[in-house]
Every structure is written in C-alpha cells, then in structure tokens.
Amino acid sequence: MRPLALSLAALALLLPAAAPALAEETVKEEDWARSRGFRLGVEADVLVSTIEANLPRREAASGGGTSAGGEASSFAASFAAVAQIPLFAGLHLDAELPFAYGSSQARPPDSAVGDAATVAPELEGFFFGNPSIGLHYVASVFPTLMVIGGLSASIPVTQDPSDDTAAAAAAALAVRGYFDAQRTLLEHVPLRARGGVELRPIEAFYVRSDLVAMFAIPTADGETEVFIEHASEAELRSLGGFGVGARLQAAFPLTRTDKVVLAAEPFVGVEPPTSGLYFRAGLLVALDEPLGFGLEQGKLATVRVALGGKF
Numbered sequence: 001m002r003p004l005a006l007s008l009a010a011l012a013l014l015l016p017a018a019a020p021a022l023a024e025e026t027v028k029e030e031d032w033a034r035s036r037g038f039r040l041g042v043e044a045d046v047l048v049s050t051i052e053a054n055l056p057r058r059e060a061a062s063g064g065g066t067s068a069g070g071e072a073s074s075f076a077a078s079f080a081a082v083a084q085i086p087l088f089a090g091l092h093l094d095a096e097l098p099f100a101y102g103s104s105q106a107r108p109p110d111s112a113v114g115d116a117a118t119v120a121p122e123l124e125g126f127f128f129g130n131p132s133i134g135l136h137y138v139a140s141v142f143p144t145l146m147v148i149g150g151l152s153a154s155i156p157v158t159q160d161p162s163d164d165t166a167a168a169a170a171a172a173l174a175v176r177g178y179f180d181a182q183r184t185l186l187e188h189v190p191l192r193a194r195g196g197v198e199l200r201p202i203e204a205f206y207v208r209s210d211l212v213a214m215f216a217i218p219t220a221d222g223e224t225e226v227f228i229e230h231a232s233e234a235e236l237r238s239l240g241g242f243g244v245g246a247r248l249q250a251a252f253p254l255t256r257t258d259k260v261v262l263a264a265e266p267f268v269g270v271e272p273p274t275s276g277l278y279f280r281a282g283l284l285v286a287l288d289e290p291l292g293f294g295l296e297q298g299k300l301a302t303v304r305v306a307l308g309g310k311f
Contacts, residue, residue, distance in 0.1 A: 030138075030140045030143055030146065031274065032200055032206075032273070033138065033146045033198045033200075034198065034208065034271075035084075035092070035136065035138050035146060035148045035196070035198060036086070036090070036092070036138050036146070037084070037086060037310060037311075038084065038085055038086055038310065038311040039082075039083070039084040039278075039308060039309070039310055039311075040081075040082070040083050040084075040308050040309055040311070041081075041082050041083075041278070041306055041307055041308020041309065042079065042080065042081050042082070042306070042307055042308060043079065043080045043082060043304070043305070043306045044077070044078070044079050044303075044304070044305045044306075045077065045078045045079075045175050045176055045284075045302050045303070045304050045305075046076075046077040046175075046302065046303050047075055047076055047077065047175055047300070047301070047302055047303075048283075048301040048302065048303060049075075049297070049298070049301070050073045050074060050075045050298065051073070051074045051075070051171075051174065051291065051298060051299065051300055052073055052297070052298030052299075073104070073105045073298075074102065074103065074104040074105075074170070074171040074174070075102065075103050075104075075171060076100060076101065076102040076103075076168070076171035076172040076174065076175040077100065077101050077102075077172075077175070078098060078099075078100040078101075078129075078172045078175050078176070078183065078184065079098065079099055079100065080096050080097060080098040080099070080129075080183060081096065081097045082094075082095070082096045082097075082308070083095045083096070087135075089137075090137050090138040090139055090140070091135060091136075091137050092135065092136050092137070092138065092150075093133075093134075093135060094132070094133070094134040094135065094136060094150065094152060095131070095132065095133050095134075096131065096132045096183070097129075097131050098128075098129030098130065098131070098132075098183035098184065099126070099127065099128045099129055100126070100127060100129055100168065100169070100172035100175075100183070100184055101124070101125070101126045101127075101168060101172075102124065102125065102167065102168030102169065102170070102171030102172040102175075103122055103123065103124030103125075103167065103168065103171060104122070104123055104124070104167040104168075104170060104171050105122040105123070123163050123164045123166075123167035123168070124164055124167065124168060125162065125164035125165045125167065125168035126168070127158055127161070127165045127168055127169065128157060128158060129158075129172075129183045129184050130154035130155055130156050130157065130158075130182055130183060130184070130185065130190065131154065131155050131157065132152050132153065132154040132155075132182060132183075132190075132192075133152065133153065133155075134150055134151055134152025134153065134192070135150055135151060135152075136148055136149065136150025136151075136194065137149055137150065144199065144200045144201060145197065145198070145199050145200075146197065146198040146199075147195075147196075147197055148194070148195065148196045148197065148198065148210075149194065149195050149196075150193075150194045150195075151191075151192065151193055151194070152182075152191075152192045152194070153189065153190070153191050153192075154182040154183075154189065154190040154191075154192075155189070156185075156186065156187055156188055156189055156219055158186055158187075159187060159219065159220070160220075161186050161187070165186070166186065169184045169185070169186045172184040173185065174291065174300060175300075175302055176284065176302065176304075177249060177251055177261050177262075177263035177284060177286060177291070177300065177302075178227065178251035178253050178261045179229055179231070179249060179251050180229075181214060181216070181225070181227050181251075181253070182214060182216070185216050185225060187218060187219050187220045187222060188216035188217060188218050188219060188222070188225060189216065189217045189219060190214055190215075190216040190225075191214065191215050191216070191217070192212055192213070192214045193212070193213050193214075194210060194211070194212045195210070195211050195212075196208065196209055196210035196211060197209050203239075204236055204237055204238065204239075205234070205235070205236060205237075206234070206235045206236075206237060206243075206245075207232070207233070207234050207235075208231075208232070208233050208235075209230075209231070209232040209233075210229070210230070210231050210232075211228075211229070211230050212227075212228070212229040212230075213226075213227075213228055213229075214226070214227040214228075214229070223255060224255070225253075225255050226253075226254040226255050227251065227252065227253050227254065228251075228252040228254065229249070229250075229251050229252070230249065230250050230252075231247060231248070231249035231250075232247070232248055232249075233245055233246065233247035233248070233265075233267075234246060235267075235269075237271065239273075241270050241271050241272050241273060241276075242268075242269075242270055243268065243269050243270070243271060244266075244267070244268050244269075245266075245267055245268075245269075246264065246265065246266050246267070247264065247265040247266075247267065247282070248262075248263075248264050248265075249262070249263050249264075249265070250262050250263075251263075258290060258291075260288070261286065261288065261291060262286070262287040262288045262292070263284050263285060263286045263287055263291075263292070263294070263300070264284075264285055264287060265282040265283060265284040265285070265304065266282060266283060267280055267281060267282030267283075267304070268280070268281055268282070269281065269306075271310075272310060274310070275309075275310050275311055276309070276310055277307070277308070277309050277310075278306070278307070278308055278309070278310055279305075279306070279307050280304075280305070280306040280307075281303070281304065281305050281306075282303075282304045283301060283302070283303060283304070284300075284301070284302040284303075284304055285300070285301050286299060286300035286301070
C-alpha cells in the first residue's frame, strides 16, 4: 500500500498547484471537447463472465510475451482514478491511478473437462497497477474541430510479482480488449504517444478518434513490448447532455501472438455542457478470435462505467 499512498500524495500536491490556472479559466466555445477542461473521475471495467480462451501465459504479464498452449479460464475487474487538469492555454496535465483484481486457472491442451489431475490451481490477486503522469495539448483548428497530441509515462510500482499477481495482471490486461495496457503491464516502464481529433459538425453530433503508440521498456528480464491502439466513436447528444453512441476499437499488441484485437462498444451517457457530473456506461464486446465473439459463452464482454465531475 506504500506505493499507493505515495501516488495519492503526489496527486494531492498537483491539484493545489493547478488551482490558480483553474480559477482563471472561463467557459469557452471549445469546451464541448472531452479533452479540454478540468475533469476528475473513476473508471470501472468488469468482465460479464469468465473468459475461456488462450490468453497470454501468466509470465507474459511480466514480460514473457507468448501465448499459452492450453486453455485458461480467466476473470478480471479493473478500476482507475483519473484526472485531467488544465495548466495554461491548451496544455493539460493527465494522471491515473489504476488497480485491478484478476484470476486465472490454466488447463493443459486436450485435458478432459473436470479432470482435477490436469487442472492447475487457480491463481488470483488484487494488485496496484502502474500510475501514469503525462501532458496533452489541445489545439482548436475551428470551434468545431480539436486536434490533440500528448505524451505520458507510467511507473511500474509492482516488482517481483507473485504467481497470483502475475496471473491477475494477465487477466486484467485483456479486460479492456488490450487497450490501456500501461495500467497493468508489470515490470515495464510504458511510454505512450497519443494523437487524436474531436469533431462536432453539428451541435448534437460528436465524433472522437485517437491513435496511441506505446513502448514498454522492461525493468527486469523480458522484452520491450509494443502496442498500437486506435479507437473511433460517434455520439448523438441531446441539449440536456444525455447521449447514445458507439465505439469501435482495434488494439495491436505487436509483440504478442495475437496481433490484433477488435472490439465494439455501444454506450449511453450524460455529459453536462459546462460543469457538473458526467456518467457513461457501455458494453465492450470482442469481435474476433480468440476473445470474440464477445456475446458467446466464454468470450470477452466487459461492462464499462465511468463517473466523475467537470469543473
């Protein structure tokens, strides 16, 4: 718990430092964009049921990088406290504090269902993920078009993980369709570069698209991990802030056996025009093998919830 306490203390010190800038901020026409303004919130991602698929081996969570030969039954739930703090002009500070629970039970190839002699003991654990800190800049090309660019780094606070923690991290890595791998990739220093756009062609229609490249440098034995992420989403939103939309994402874990993971997420949400509480709930469904199709038994379907405030 000491790394968690230190990270929370650092975040608490950053918030007062940003207060003068926040006090000078006024509501601007461009503040419809999600990447602008002061936001604090929490995110939760919970699997609907266990995944029965060839997930990466337990040691892959700490740098093995290959797939298991046998099938595994895995469950995970991940959580994160997130902050976006405006500094000056379009520059923002980003921070996140993730933690997760996961479990995994491996079965060798061709083992009979219910054969206790061939089923490995279940490994499970609750662990603190990699806190991240970064900056992003939002440029207003037009009042209806924002261009975003940013960099971030994550701190691997969990070193020499136990078998339970490694298994939990391997399961948690899949819960978001291999997106945001920096949160639960153990014994690596993840470095991320992000670019994206936000578009509002008409007042009730919002489009967002992001492209992220992540290079994770090992702190122990293991290899550098490379992930590419792309996501696009469209949302229809009423004047009161209630919205419905859909998201399509593709993760490319280039150093893993499964080189692409496709997923879709229908969602509903509430986003206040200025300050207030925001909420979003969606169902992330994997589309391709081995994690999809997500609505089938034993495949990846994740309930995603985000709740927080705009200030």
